[in-house]
Amino acid sequence: MSVCEFESLEKSLEAHLPEAELTEVKRILFGQGAGKLDLPSGAVEAACERNFELKGYRFDAVQEQLRPPRRTRVGLIQHHIVLPTDAPVLEQINAMHSRIGEIIEVAAMCGVNIICFQETWTMPFAFCTREKDPWTQFAESAEDGNTTRFCQELAKKHNMVIISPILERDELHSTLWNTAVVISNSGNVLGKSRKNHIPRIGDFNESTYYMEGNTGHTVFQTQFGRIAVNICYGRHHPLNWFMYSLNGAEIIFNPSATVGALSEPMWPIEARNAAIANHCFTCAINRVGTGLRDCASFSFPQEHFKNEFTSGDGKKAHHDFGHFYGSSYVAAPDGSRTPGLSRTRDGLLVAEMDLNLNRQLSDKWSFKMTGRYAEYAEELANAVRHDFKPHVVKE
């Protein structure tokens, strides 16, 4: 057992496989769609100085006769918390703002048009503790909270659409939500998308804090493409991705917070399957931190909680949720994907995509045309009835 967290699948393959085999392995694992995107040297230097990984990829499409290319650059940011979890709440939030500010500056240098942060990015992912205090104090108004105002400034300054997933305080209904605020590059709040599916995984029950969202499957028309946000646990629900796609999403973001022991083998599968099945791009973002011995990131505080808590699994009380393994990536409708960001470091992934690829793949593979959705609508309406009789044949 290494004393460090394993840094990345991709690095391991590149370090050890002979070139001819590496080419085949990468083709099978990642497809052939993602090429390297050259990024400005100033951005590369700044990322190095500011201690985060910077990677660029591009997905091209065939040149059409009647539509010009529709190239959009998206940015995915994964990061540690910045201050310890017992620092004053406002200081923690402000420190996270500063960190994002310095990363997004590099995103701007890379020409990013739409950027998405990780789930509840302004706070530690403290829902495993089941404590209300101080964690609900991180909740803010989606429309005019500090964090939204901070993002509005950045959006205007960098001419960038920003997806800012926060813990939302909804004063109007005296309730909390897990919400992505979508801010236009004009600086206006375009709207919000609430988490549709709330985890009950073992004893990890986020409905202690917020319930299933009521914003449906809203799609946001931006200057850079039609986007939607499927927050975290919603990636396990193929119908959730599907309905965003039926509403016209060309890129679906999946800001997440998930740990290794629980979900890591599922991580490369679900968002990518959604890109294939729905002829769209998907962007999966996971935070980093709290490795057993997280060497590469020892300079960051970890998501360690002062009060111990149990997890309903027979194990002793403990102080953290597990290792958030990063590995953020972009998947394309042709089944290809980018390599993942590091499992341990803060990072910015820049992906340029020609959105024309979606319709080209749809015209080729025809999943929507062959989907028989009217029949499924009937079958599903029947299946949810309490007296549903499954169609089972016996001898």
Place this chain on the structure above:
Amino acid sequence: MSVCEFESLEKSLEAHLPEAELTEVKRILFGQGAGKLDLPSGAVEAACERNFELKGYRFDAVQEQLRPPRRTRVGLIQHHIVLPTDAPVLEQINAMHSRIGEIIEVAAMCGVNIICFQETWTMPFAFCTREKDPWTQFAESAEDGNTTRFCQELAKKHNMVIISPILERDELHSTLWNTAVVISNSGNVLGKSRKNHIPRIGDFNESTYYMEGNTGHTVFQTQFGRIAVNICYGRHHPLNWFMYSLNGAEIIFNPSATVGALSEPMWPIEARNAAIANHCFTCAINRVGTGLRDCASFSFPQEHFKNEFTSGDGKKAHHDFGHFYGSSYVAAPDGSRTPGLSRTRDGLLVAEMDLNLNRQLSDKWSFKMTGRYAEYAEELANAVRHDFKPHVVKE
């Protein structure tokens, strides 16, 4: 570029990665659920003599108090055609019967309870030619065709449930179907499951031969578990897997015929995503053959067709569809999977699975409970209307 088809991702990783890294890479790629299953030495010898790969894996579940373990062994067979595609039809069918007969004998030695063959296993996958003659002559009655009678004998002899995907001739309705015949271990035909989604991929349009199936999402209750069959292109449709699962399927088989250039990066994703999303086991089976230079299998005839045909892609007329890359595998509800069989050799994959794992995973991850299906039934009914208005927010 090698003169041979690349044999397997797994072999390449095992040959080159240092042990500690290999462990992590395998954990991330395959999860940790599949252990090695010891197979009888007689079976291993027979597989070697008969020139096919034999692999065994097991998926365990936690021992429960109120249910005994429900261990089932499934077998997946992938194979080349046996005679050239211009041999007399009946000789081709009979040769394929003999080949399957000798592989299934080994499956019986391994204690397999349920076995599934590849899509339209009695014939070359000739639908790319768009010729009716002689390919429609391979069609047989699902109820009392030669192949079904052959399978009934095997089922009784080996006490095995057999899933036999064939080209079906439905005399009653003067039509053809792409159909899996499910034969009970008693030897009785339990029923049939027709391909629900028919590919229109580029110019590859199987509806030249058969249309969308009308058997819905039938599940078969066998002595060894509740099973369903999602044929080939249906794996791209998450709703198809989902509806089999809602009808109670514990294992969903996906007999396929698909080639590298088209689908290989999607192959490890889709069936596995279905196992995760639906808390069930899935078994993906693909044929082998027709590699550019298919060294490992040069002793088998390839799926080479006498008359050249074009593929609507601007390329020159050619004589084969591409490389069927095998790589059959089993995926489990915990996100883990077996390694794939070879990309080039005939093979039998034996997987023992404790079906109790499905409910255990469902109780842990709760995707069905958190699925909000009643709301999706409404949304979908609305979305299929010709005057559907997508929910798009603009500035």
